[in-house]
Each structure stands twice: as structure tokens, then as C-alpha cells.
Amino acid sequence: MNDFKERIAAELTAVRGRSLAYTDAEDDLLVRQHSPLMSPLVWDLAHVGNYEELWVLREAGGITPLRPEIDDLYDAFKHPRKNRPSLPILGPAEARRYIEGVRGRVLDVLDRLDPESPDPLHRDAFVFGLVIQHEHQHDETMLATWQLSGTAGLIRDGELPSGKPYGPEEVFVPAGPFTMGTDTLPWAYDNERSAHRVDLPAYWIDRLPVGNRAYADFVEDGGYDDPRWWNPQGWAWRRETGAFAPLFWTRDGDTWWRTRFGRPEPVPMDEPVQHVSWHEADAYARWAGKRLPTEAEWEKACGWNPEAERARKYPWGDDDPDPGLANLGHHAARPAPLGAYPAGASFYGVEQMIGDVWEWTSSEFLPYPGFRSFPYREYSEVFFGGDYRVLRGGSWAADPAAVRTTFRNWDHPIRRQIFTGFRCARSVSAERPEHR
Numbered sequence: 001m002n003d004f005k006e007r008i009a010a011e012l013t014a015v016r017g018r019s020l021a022y023t024d025a026e027d028d029l030l031v032r033q034h035s036p037l038m039s040p041l042v043w044d045l046a047h048v049g050n051y052e053e054l055w056v057l058r059e060a061g062g063i064t065p066l067r068p069e070i071d072d073l074y075d076a077f078k079h080p081r082k083n084r085p086s087l088p089i090l091g092p093a094e095a096r097r098y099i100e101g102v103r104g105r106v107l108d109v110l111d112r113l114d115p116e117s118p119d120p121l122h123r124d125a126f127v128f129g130l131v132i133q134h135e136h137q138h139d140e141t142m143l144a145t146w147q148l149s150g151t152a153g154l155i156r157d158g159e160l161p162s163g164k165p166y167g168p169e170e171v172f173v174p175a176g177p178f179t180m181g182t183d184t185l186p187w188a189y190d191n192e193r194s195a196h197r198v199d200l201p202a203y204w205i206d207r208l209p210v211g212n213r214a215y216a217d218f219v220e221d222g223g224y225d226d227p228r229w230w231n232p233q234g235w236a237w238r239r240e241t242g243a244f245a246p247l248f249w250t251r252d253g254d255t256w257w258r259t260r261f262g263r264p265e266p267v268p269m270d271e272p273v274q275h276v277s278w279h280e281a282d283a284y285a286r287w288a289g290k291r292l293p294t295e296a297e298w299e300k301a302c303g304w305n306p307e308a309e310r311a312r313k314y315p316w317g318d319d320d321p322d323p324g325l326a327n328l329g330h331h332a333a334r335p336a337p338l339g340a341y342p343a344g345a346s347f348y349g350v351e352q353m354i355g356d357v358w359e360w361t362s363s364e365f366l367p368y369p370g371f372r373s374f375p376y377r378e379y380s381e382v383f384f385g386g387d388y389r390v391l392r393g394g395s396w397a398a399d400p401a402a403v404r405t406t407f408r409n410w411d412h413p414i415r416r417q418i419f420t421g422f423r424c425a426r427s428v429s430a431e432r433p434e435h436r
């Protein structure tokens with residue numbers, strides 16, 4: 001195998017190691033449903049193998065189906081998450097055997113693959129990028145399931161850089177066009193294409209994500225009890241759920257506590273806030289006299305280099321992420337302190353856009369001009385125009401293989417079991433907020 005294929009084989013091994021680590025637990029934990037929002041962990045495990053079988057073995061490799069009778073059980077579109085525990089899914093031992101059987105044949109397909117083929121599944125090994133990113137995304141979902149289950153485990157205490165939160169609160173992005181999306185990144189998804197020019201008026205954007213200290217100020221200022229800050233759906237959600245702070249927060253006297261992977265700890269005030277819904281982010285921004293950035297504002301602030309007239313793959317440039325630039329890949333099971341990655345700043349000087357927490361934007365999930373669904377409609381197209389908001393930048397739980405400036409994630413505005421935070425923006429015409 002050449003270097004390119006060796007790298008892909010290494011990525012396949014790495015992501016599988018991750019999935020197996022997240023399902024290295026008692027059977028009971030794996031087959032139980034910990035929340036109606038999530039699948040049993042063992043469903044995710046067999047599903048990533050089934051997806052790999054469908055796309056690499058059958059579609060790209062032309063190999064006869066190994067277990068066609070289970071396809072239906074692992075079709076995410078046929079069975080909503082809340083129904084998955086009642087399906088006759090594979091048990092943990094059988095699921096592990098199945099995915100191993102698939103993987104054994106996947107390397108043969110990789111060996112035979114011609115990355116210069118005109119077939120878009122083969123070209124640049126797109127199909128491998130598809131399954132590697134897909135499995136990492138399920139791994140992040142599995143982490144969210146673990147967190148919801150309250151089970152101890154999967155805490156990793158990898159060292160993070162200390163925070164250096166000094167510097168301006170906001171960064172100015174001058175008016176002008178930039179290139180949004182991509183035509184050239186080989187493993188980009190259909191929803192990131194095509195590259196197109198977007199002309200934006202000037203705006204301000206927070207240099208750092210909103211931190212726990214600032215968010216606690218909003219809570220303590222009665223933010224959750226004041227309908228002025230909430231949009232109507234958000235206020236209805238707030239009343240219905242009784243939400244009073246980010247998910248997993250509790251209060252003891254004067255101290256905010258959180259439970260992180262089964263471990264109770266005081267909320268670290270210097271970290272980006274996480275586990276907030278879009279509605280909470282939107283309400284905070286209004287309270288702060290600001291608003292959420294649009295998806296285009298987020299992407300321009302993250303990747304655009306106006307001097308070179310080109311977009312960077314990451315804020316700092318095109319070099320792969322490393323632990324001095326961004327907090328990714330479950331190195332530590334938490335966001336890094338605010339200001340931990342000055343070297344990871346964008347051209348404009350915006351920090352921590354990649355890694356730490358997914359960032360809510362104000363934008364609905366819509367296709368870019370010239371969108372063409374590939375390789376299947378259910379990846380993106382069926383979600384366009386639904387009740388979703390776009391999230392950007394990836395979290396500490398996301399893998400570098402599945403994060404870049406152009407990467408778009410989306411979820412319902414009420415969701416907060418995912419590793420989400422946000423930063424605020426402000427139109428230049430808007431007055432500078434007084435009270436903060």
C-alpha cells in the first residue's frame with residue numbers, strides 16, 4: 001500500500017479503537033437505553049459496521065452483502081432512536097464479531113482502490129472519508145450517551161494548556177466578500193459544497209466562546225425567569241422543561257456544580273459553557289445586548305484570509321490540528337480554559353473556533369447554491385429547511401478527521417445533550433452593550 005492508503009488504514013484503525021473503547025463495558029450498559037434521545041450503545045456499534053458494509057464493501061467494492069437481513073435494523077431513517085431498544089438488534093458479542101468481519105474485507109477494498117478513478121466514491125478515497133467521519137460522529141454521540149447515563153468512566157485527564165483570557169472581548173471583521181464552502185476539500189460532505197461568494201457587512205464577533213462565569217452571571221441575573229430575553233419557542237421550552245441552568249448543572253449554596261462522566265465537580269468558571277440549547281444561547285445573547293453569529297459570519301471569522309484572498313482549512317492555516325492549536329479528539333473530556341490556544345487564532349484573531357464546544361449559529365440548515373446530494377439524500381438533503389440550527393467548529397469530543405472550517409453540523413434548537421456552547425456577535429450598526 002502507498003502512503004495515502006497507509007494513512008487511511010491508520011485512520012480506520014484509530015476510529016475503530018475509539019468505538020471499541022466506548023463500548024468496552026458491561027452488556028447491561030450497552031443494551032440499555034439511557035435516554036429516549038439516544039440509541040443503546042450497542043446499536044451505534046453495529047450501525048457503524050453496517051454503514052461500512054453498505055458503502056465500502058457493497059457500493060465501492062461490489063462485494064456480496066454479508067448480512068442483508070440486518071440492514072433494516074440499522075437504518076437510522078426507518079427507526080427513530082426512541083424505538084431502537086425494542087428492535088431485535090445484535091447483542092454486544094455478536095455486534096463486535098459482525099463489525100470485525102466487515103473490517104477484514106474493507107482493507108482488501110482499500111488495497112484495490114484507484115483514488116484517481118472518475119467514480120466519485122473512489123476518487124480521493126471519498127468512501128473511506130465517509131465511513132471514517134461517520135464512525136467518529138457516532139463515537140461523539142456515544143460519549144453524549146455515556147454522559148447522559150451518569151456512568152463513571154471515559155473521563156480522560158489529558159493535560160490542556162492553561163487559559164490566557166486577556167485580549168479584546170470582541171474582534172472586528174470588516175465588510176467584504178469571502179468564499180464560503182468548498183469545491184476542493186476531497187472529504188468534504190455534500191452540504192459543504194459548492195464554494196460560493198458571500199458579501200457580508202462589517203460585524204463584531206466575540207474573540208472567545210462564552211464562558212461559564214459569564215453564563216452564570218446571566219443565570220444569577222434572573223435570565224431564565226425573564227421572557228424579554230427569550231424567543232417565543234424558547235420561552236415555551238423553558239417553561240415546559242423547567243430548565244434553570246445548563247444541563248448537568250446543580251446549585252449548592254453559592255457554588256455551581258456539574259456532573260461530568262459520573263464525576264461531580266464545581267463548575268470551572270474559566271471554561272466555555274457547554275450543554276446549552278440554541279434557545280439558551282439565543283436568550284443569553286439578547287441579555288448581553290448581542291446576537292448569535294450567522295453561519296456565514298462564523299465561517300468568515302474562522303477561515304477567511306483577506307490578504308491571500310482564500311479560505312483556510314482551519315483558523316490557523318491548512319496544517320493539521322495538534323494539541324497546541326485546538327482541543328479535539330477526547331484528549332481531555334472537557335473544553336479547555338478560555339484563551340488556551342492563542343496560536344490557533346484565525347486571521348482576524350478569533351480564538352477557539354475549532355474544538356472545545358460546538359457553537360450554535362443563528363442560521364437554519366439550508367443548501368448552498370448549486371447543492372447536489374451525494375452520495376445519498378438522507379445525509380443532508382432531507383434535513384434542509386427542517387427545525388434545525390447550524391452548529392460549527394467541533395467539540396473536544398470531535399476528531400480532527402471530522403472537523404474543518406467548512407464543516408456543518410445541525411440539530412434541533414432544544415437539544416443540549418450534545419457538547420454545545422456558543423459565542424456572540426454584534427452588527428456594527430448595533431449599539432455597544434452598556435451593562436456588560
Ligand SMILES: [Fe+2]
Nearest residue numbers: 047051076134
Ligand atoms: Fe449513522
